[in-house]
Each structure stands twice: as C-alpha cells, then as structure tokens.
Amino acid sequence: MRNIVRHRLFWPALALATLITVNSAARPQFLRVTMRDGELYGALIDILRNSAPLMLVALGMTIVIATRGIDLSVGAVMAVSGAVALTIIDGSSDPNGVGTVLIAVVTAIAVAMVLGVWNGLLVSVFGIQPIIATLVLMLAGRGAALLVTDGFITTVNSEPFAFIASGYLTVLPFAFFISVAAIASIAIVERRTALGMLTEAVGINPEASRLAGVRSRGIIWGAYVLSAVLAGIAGIIYASNIKAADANAAGLLIELYAILAVVLGGTSLQGGTFSLAGTVLGVLIIQTLNSTILFMGIPSAQSPVFFAVVVVVVVVIQSQKVRSWIRALGASGRNRRSAATTEVAS
Amino acid sequence: MTAAVTTTKDGTAASTAGRAGTFMARRSALLPALAAVIILALLFAGAELFLRGDFITPRNLSALLLDNAYLLVLAVGMTFVILTSGIDLSVGSVMAFTGILGARLLAEGLPPAIAIPAMLIGGAAIGLVIGLLVQVFSVQPFIASLAGLFLARGLAFVVSLSSIKVEDSATLWLQTTRLRLGDWYITPTGIIALLAVAVAAFVLHYTRFGRTIYAVGGQEQSARLMGLNVARAKVMAYVISGFCGGLAGLILTAYSGAGYPRNGIGTELDAIAAVVIGGTLLSGGRGYVLGSMVGVFVYGTIKTIITFMGAEQSWMQIIVGTLLLVFIVIQRVIVARSGQKSP
Known part of the structure; x- marks a missing residue:
C-alpha cells in the first residue's frame, strides 16, 4: 500500500480518477459511448480526440524540461505550421487531392523543424537562457505566421485535410491515433535506448554529464527540434479542426497548458528525471477538467x-x-x- | 546617473571582486542602456529622413508618451522583478482584471474614490500571492506568475464577459485633459506614468530597499549573509509589479474609455521585451528603470513608424523579436566578459 502511495504516478492518477468519478456521478451520460456507423462517439471519445494537440506539445515540452529547458515558442510554431499548410493547400489547383495535402503537411512540419533547429541553436550553442531564447520566436513567430497568410484567416475546403482532425480510423478518431503514435515512438526511443537516461543526466547535472562524455549539446538541440516538430503536427491538427489558419488564435496559451500538464505529471521543472506517463495523465486531467468546467455551465473564458x-x-x-x-x-x-x-x- | 553607478558598486561589492573588476562591471551595466538610447536616436533619425521631416513633431512625441503610458508603468514594475532575477508573466492579465474591475465598480455607481483604490489593491494583492509563492514556497517565478496570469485572466472574465463602457467623468478626465505648451501636450495619464518612473528611480537608487533589490539580484546568498532582508525585498518586488499592473489598468481604462477582459493578452511579453531592450539583465542585479523607459519608447517608436509606413502590424512582432534577440546577445557577451574579469 505504501509503495503505491509513494509511486510518483499515484497523485496524478488519483486526480484523474477523481475527476472521472465526479463527472460520471454528476452526469451519467459522461461515461456513455455510443456506436454510430461503426464510429464511437461520447464525452470520453471527445476528450481523447480534443487532447491530441496538447498531448503532442506536452510530450515535446517534457523532453525539453528534462534537459532543464523550457520551450515557450510552441504556440507560435503551431500558428506558423498551420499557416504554411493552409497557404499551400489554398494555392494549389487541387485542394482535395491527397498528394496536395501530403505535400502541405510535410512542408509545414519541415518549417516547424527549422524553427526548432533555431531554438536549439540559441540554447545549446549560444548558451542563452531557454526562457528568453524561445521568447524571441514566441514573439516573432506569430508575426511570421500572419505574414504567411497575409494577415487574413485562410480557410480551405479540403476533405483529406479535414480528415486529420475529424476523421475516423476504424472506430476511433484519427487524431487519437496520432497522439498514440507520438507517445509510443517517444517512449520507445527514450526508454528502450540510452537516450532517455542521457537526457536525464544532462538535466540533472550538465557539467558532470559533459565531463562524463555525454554530448549534451546534441541532446539539448534535439529536444528543441523534437518539441518544434510535435508542435508543428499539433498546429496542423488544430488548423484541420477549424479548417482555417488563424495566426492569432492558433495555440494561444498552449505553452502554459503544456507546462502545466508536465508539472501535473510529476516532472520537476528543475530538469532531470521525467515521466512520459505522467505527462499523458497530466494532459488528460487538463482536458477532463476543461470538459467538466464546460459541463458546469461556466463560460470557458473563466476556466x-x-x-x-x-x-x-x-x-x-x-x-x-x-x-x-x-x-x-x-x-x-x-x-x-x-x-x-x-x-x-x- | 552617478547615483546609479554607486548602487551597482554596492551590489557587486558582495562578490569580493578586485577594483578593476568592479570598474568593468560598473561600466558594463551601463552599456546596454546606452545601446538602447543609440537605437532610439537612430530610429528617430531614420524616420525623420524617411518621412521627410514629418516624424519628429511635438504632436507625435506627445502621442508617443500618451499611447505607451500603460506599457511604461508595466515596464517599471517589471524592472523591479527582473532586477531580483525573477520574472512576472501576470502583468498583462492583471492590467485586464483591474481595468474591468474598475469599469464594473464605476458602472455600479461607486465613486472613483473607491473604485480606483480597489483597482490598485487588486493588482497588488495578486502580486502578493505571486511573491509569497516565490519566497515562502520556493516556487519558480515563472510558474508562480503563470498561476497569477491564469488567476487574473479568469477573474477578469468573472467580473464581466464583455466590455464595460466608462461614463465616470473623473476617470475620463485623466485622458481627456490636455495640458498644452505650444504644440506639446501631456495628459494626466502621461504624468502618472512619468511619476511612476521618477518614484521607481528614486526608490531604486536612493533608498535602502532599492539597494537591497540590486543586491538580491546580484547574489542572493551574499545578500542574505550580509543581513539584508531578502525575503521582504523579493515579495515586495512582486507586490510593486502587481500594483503597477493595477495602475496600468487604470491608465488603459481611461485611455480606451472602457474595460475589456481581453485587454493585454501578450502585453507581459512586450513589457519584458521593453525592459530587456532598455538594458536590464535578465540574470538580475543590473539595469536601470530609466533604461526601461527608453526601451518602451523604442517599442513605441517602432510601432508608430510601422503605422506611418502603412505596413502590416505583424512586422511589429517580428522586429521586436529580432531586437530582443540582438539585445540578449549583447547581454550575453557582457556577462561572459565581466564573468572573466571577476571570477
């Protein structure tokens, strides 16, 4: 019993369980999942689907925080990637083609990756404080996204693009599979190879790990690139969900919610030991809390x-x-x- | 400025640096602030040339202070916090919260003699919460002020979901009164902002509390061993920042003639950018409140030039981001240099 309470996932898991219990007691339809045309619907499914962007961003944030860093630019990266993707689809002759959407998505992720390389360069090579280094892009990124869309909210009608956020793969939403894929691949790379341990070593004591022969520069750089790529994918999901690129609203405040999710999951902001499962729980807690607040009839602005x-x-x-x-x-x-x-x- | 230099000496004297090291540190603290002044001068000269003499007019310069009065007040509070090597992300939201709170109280028929103190106390109270989290519970300033941001933004929407117009004549008087001197003019809001700068500069450079603020940011451990009241200085820095948030809320409410819960989203970043451009080091302990004022004017001038040129406002964010980067690199070099001189 003691060991269970001591486990670092105990408190986040308990919080999530409490939220779900309270919700299902207050509204019985919360737990109900219905099958329509071979697709599942319900409040729980909505939570899984809507949590995808935050899940991706929070996973990247976990790795960045593990290296003693922080990435404030994720929201701006989301805005840029959404703007790039939609501008390409909007400008193409065949917005409904799978090929067009594929090109748009790949280009948007590549642009996000470049932004991540830039962040990593500032932090790992120039040694600028992570908060400030990523603040630069947080400020400038949204402006760049507005330039990409010419200051307008670009909207498109593209079946394959809309599928990313609202489509179903077999019985579950496609967006859910994206988060599962991200969780699984990061967990495998970080936990089945030495990378996770090295990341924690860099976060616990950068100097000692450097002396021990850990290539901390590459690891820190990689963390920012990963975070930006995941934010790029999150931006595409967001844009696909509203079928528009809104450079001002996309990913607004998401960096704060992502940091909150990481902290809720028990990862310390001091860097070092991190918990991916904790972050996943943290994201689900935030999303469930959001859904609860909406259900209570409180305007979402007050949440x-x-x-x-x-x-x-x-x-x-x-x-x-x-x-x-x-x-x-x-x-x-x-x-x-x-x-x-x-x-x-x- | 001489007073400012002695203060820096007091701050760095804690690290038993050699005389030469102290001298370098003294000089290096001034350098980024001077760079900001030069950039401001270049901006003025460039705009004047580009716009064929239509830029440096009394009207434009008066408007520069008027339009950025709220940001100036926020930057003053932020300077205190950053000098203690902290950060306050909540100021934009605190401004929105106090602004809408004041507008609501006035709309309910309360006199400004109650509404305005309520705004200031509301801002200071949120600052106090952040300060206590930072000092008593050793929460990172970033996270503590993040909680403050959420709290103030949410409370703003609790007060009202939509904007509230201000009809109260005393509040609007702050904005509509124009004290003229030829083509120059200044409004009470502008005077409040300049007063805030003056008071802050006095407190930082001529009082024991101000010197403690510098000492805490320079080397907290040493400041504590010297017997300075570190805890009080750190908490007070956040209270001052919150209070300035309340004051900015008052100015913005008078300026726009209404309270709006969505005001000031991202303004905390503008304030941080202005402070950093004005030469205050984010690592704490070095910087001047007058530098922050220059930083705000650099920010305001860029904004005015962009409006004059009819360019996209989105360039604003890109230019401010780039400027921020340039200044951070300058700071980085300075810190690396003075670190070598006084190990």
Missing part, C-alpha cells in the same frame, strides 16, 4: 481561475516547505527511532 487554483495547489504540495511540515507532523506523532527510519526510507 483559467480553476487552472490557477490547480497550479497553486500542485506547486505548494510539491514544495520543500510543505513536505518538511508534513514530515515534522508525522515525526512528532511517533517516537524518535521510527522517525529516523522514515527519514532513511524517504
């Missing part, structure tokens, strides 16, 4: 108040001060010897 409370509670619980208070409370209740054992156990 930040709830997230602020969540952030404050989470960071205060995680802080050393509160932990030492709790430890002191626990220790005063027992005799000295057993207190010493807890100290060792923790």
Whole structure:
C-alpha cells in the first residue's frame, strides 16, 4: 500500500480518477459511448480526440524540461505550421487531392523543424537562457505566421485535410491515433535506448554529464527540434479542426497548458528525471477538467481561475516547505527511532 | 546617473571582486542602456529622413508618451522583478482584471474614490500571492506568475464577459485633459506614468530597499549573509509589479474609455521585451528603470513608424523579436566578459 502511495504516478492518477468519478456521478451520460456507423462517439471519445494537440506539445515540452529547458515558442510554431499548410493547400489547383495535402503537411512540419533547429541553436550553442531564447520566436513567430497568410484567416475546403482532425480510423478518431503514435515512438526511443537516461543526466547535472562524455549539446538541440516538430503536427491538427489558419488564435496559451500538464505529471521543472506517463495523465486531467468546467455551465473564458487554483495547489504540495511540515507532523506523532527510519526510507 | 553607478558598486561589492573588476562591471551595466538610447536616436533619425521631416513633431512625441503610458508603468514594475532575477508573466492579465474591475465598480455607481483604490489593491494583492509563492514556497517565478496570469485572466472574465463602457467623468478626465505648451501636450495619464518612473528611480537608487533589490539580484546568498532582508525585498518586488499592473489598468481604462477582459493578452511579453531592450539583465542585479523607459519608447517608436509606413502590424512582432534577440546577445557577451574579469 505504501509503495503505491509513494509511486510518483499515484497523485496524478488519483486526480484523474477523481475527476472521472465526479463527472460520471454528476452526469451519467459522461461515461456513455455510443456506436454510430461503426464510429464511437461520447464525452470520453471527445476528450481523447480534443487532447491530441496538447498531448503532442506536452510530450515535446517534457523532453525539453528534462534537459532543464523550457520551450515557450510552441504556440507560435503551431500558428506558423498551420499557416504554411493552409497557404499551400489554398494555392494549389487541387485542394482535395491527397498528394496536395501530403505535400502541405510535410512542408509545414519541415518549417516547424527549422524553427526548432533555431531554438536549439540559441540554447545549446549560444548558451542563452531557454526562457528568453524561445521568447524571441514566441514573439516573432506569430508575426511570421500572419505574414504567411497575409494577415487574413485562410480557410480551405479540403476533405483529406479535414480528415486529420475529424476523421475516423476504424472506430476511433484519427487524431487519437496520432497522439498514440507520438507517445509510443517517444517512449520507445527514450526508454528502450540510452537516450532517455542521457537526457536525464544532462538535466540533472550538465557539467558532470559533459565531463562524463555525454554530448549534451546534441541532446539539448534535439529536444528543441523534437518539441518544434510535435508542435508543428499539433498546429496542423488544430488548423484541420477549424479548417482555417488563424495566426492569432492558433495555440494561444498552449505553452502554459503544456507546462502545466508536465508539472501535473510529476516532472520537476528543475530538469532531470521525467515521466512520459505522467505527462499523458497530466494532459488528460487538463482536458477532463476543461470538459467538466464546460459541463458546469461556466463560460470557458473563466476556466483559467480553476487552472490557477490547480497550479497553486500542485506547486505548494510539491514544495520543500510543505513536505518538511508534513514530515515534522508525522515525526512528532511517533517516537524518535521510527522517525529516523522514515527519514532513511524517504 | 552617478547615483546609479554607486548602487551597482554596492551590489557587486558582495562578490569580493578586485577594483578593476568592479570598474568593468560598473561600466558594463551601463552599456546596454546606452545601446538602447543609440537605437532610439537612430530610429528617430531614420524616420525623420524617411518621412521627410514629418516624424519628429511635438504632436507625435506627445502621442508617443500618451499611447505607451500603460506599457511604461508595466515596464517599471517589471524592472523591479527582473532586477531580483525573477520574472512576472501576470502583468498583462492583471492590467485586464483591474481595468474591468474598475469599469464594473464605476458602472455600479461607486465613486472613483473607491473604485480606483480597489483597482490598485487588486493588482497588488495578486502580486502578493505571486511573491509569497516565490519566497515562502520556493516556487519558480515563472510558474508562480503563470498561476497569477491564469488567476487574473479568469477573474477578469468573472467580473464581466464583455466590455464595460466608462461614463465616470473623473476617470475620463485623466485622458481627456490636455495640458498644452505650444504644440506639446501631456495628459494626466502621461504624468502618472512619468511619476511612476521618477518614484521607481528614486526608490531604486536612493533608498535602502532599492539597494537591497540590486543586491538580491546580484547574489542572493551574499545578500542574505550580509543581513539584508531578502525575503521582504523579493515579495515586495512582486507586490510593486502587481500594483503597477493595477495602475496600468487604470491608465488603459481611461485611455480606451472602457474595460475589456481581453485587454493585454501578450502585453507581459512586450513589457519584458521593453525592459530587456532598455538594458536590464535578465540574470538580475543590473539595469536601470530609466533604461526601461527608453526601451518602451523604442517599442513605441517602432510601432508608430510601422503605422506611418502603412505596413502590416505583424512586422511589429517580428522586429521586436529580432531586437530582443540582438539585445540578449549583447547581454550575453557582457556577462561572459565581466564573468572573466571577476571570477
């Protein structure tokens, strides 16, 4: 029992379970999943589908944070990639062709990748603080996206493009498969090879890992490229969902929600040890909380108040001060010897 | 400026650097601020040439202060926070929250004597929450102020989902009164902004509290060992920033004649950019509030030039982003250099 409580995924999992329980008690239709034309529908399916962009961005953010960094530019990268993709489709003679959409998607991801290379260059080669280095692109990126679309909201009618966000592959939404693919491939690369360990080493002590022969520059650079590529894909999903490239609204504040998801999942912002499963839980908590707030009839514009409370509670619980208070409370209740054992156990 | 230099000396004296090292550090702190002044001069000269003498007119320069008064006040508060090597992401949202709060209170028929203090206290209260999270619970400033951003933005929408027009004559007086001197004019909002700069410069350079702020950003551990009240200085920096957010909310409400909960999305980044362009180092401990004022004017001038040229406003974001990058690289070089001089 103790080990379960101590597990670092315990609290996020408990939070998600509580949210789902409260929801299903308050509205029985929450858990109901219906089958229509061989496709599944329901509140839970919606959560899985709508969480795809945040899931991708948060996964990239997890790796960046593990290297002691942060990537504020993800929202701007989303805007750029959506703008690039839609401008290509809009300008082509055959917007409904699968080939056109494929070219648009690949070009958009390539542009996002270039932006990631730029971020990584500033952080790993020039040694600029990650917050500031990515702030540059966060400011300039949206402007660039507006230039790509000429300041308009480009809209397109393209069947294959719309499929990315709203289509179904067999019984589940296609967007859900994109997030699963991203989770699986990152988990395999980070956890089945030494890369994950090296990433954590760089985050825990950059200097020591450099002396131990870890090529920290490449690892940090790669993290920003990965984050930008995932943000690029997220931007395409977002654009596909609204069938438009809105450079001002695409991915607005998503960097903050992604950071929140990572923190909720138990990854420390100090870098080092990271948990992909925790981030996945974090994203699902945010999406479920969003759905709950909407269900409660609270205007979605007011939802930040709830997230602020969540952030404050989470960071205060995680802080050393509160932990030492709790430890002191626990220790005063027992005799000295057993207190010493807890100290060792923790 | 001489006073500013002595302050820097006090700050860096903590790291037992040699005399030469201190001298270099003193000079290097001034360099980025001077660079900002030069850029502002170049912008003015360029615009004047390009627009055939239509740019540097009393009307334009007066409008520059008037249009950017809210940003100036935000940048003043942000300077305090960045000097302690923190960051405050909440200011744009705090401005929106206090703005709509004030507009709502006035619309309910309360006198400005209640509504305006309520705005200022509301801003300071959010700053206090952030400061306590940072100091007592050792939350990273980035995350603590992120919580403040969410809180203030959400509260703004709780107060009202749509914009509220301000009919109160005392509030509108702040904007509509124009004290004229020939073609020059200044509004009470502009005076408030300049006063904020003056008070901040005085506090930072001539008071014990101001020197503590510099010392905390220079080397927090040393400041604590010297017996300075680090905790109070850090919390107060966020309270000041929140208070300035409230003041900016008042100015913006008077300026636009309405409160709007969507105001100021992304303004925190403009404020940070202005402070950094004005030569305050993000690593803390070095910088001047007057530099931040120059930074705001650089920002405002670019905006005016873009409007004059009839170019896309999206260039604004690209140019400010590029400028930010240039200044960060300058800072990087300075820090690397002074690091070598005083190891």
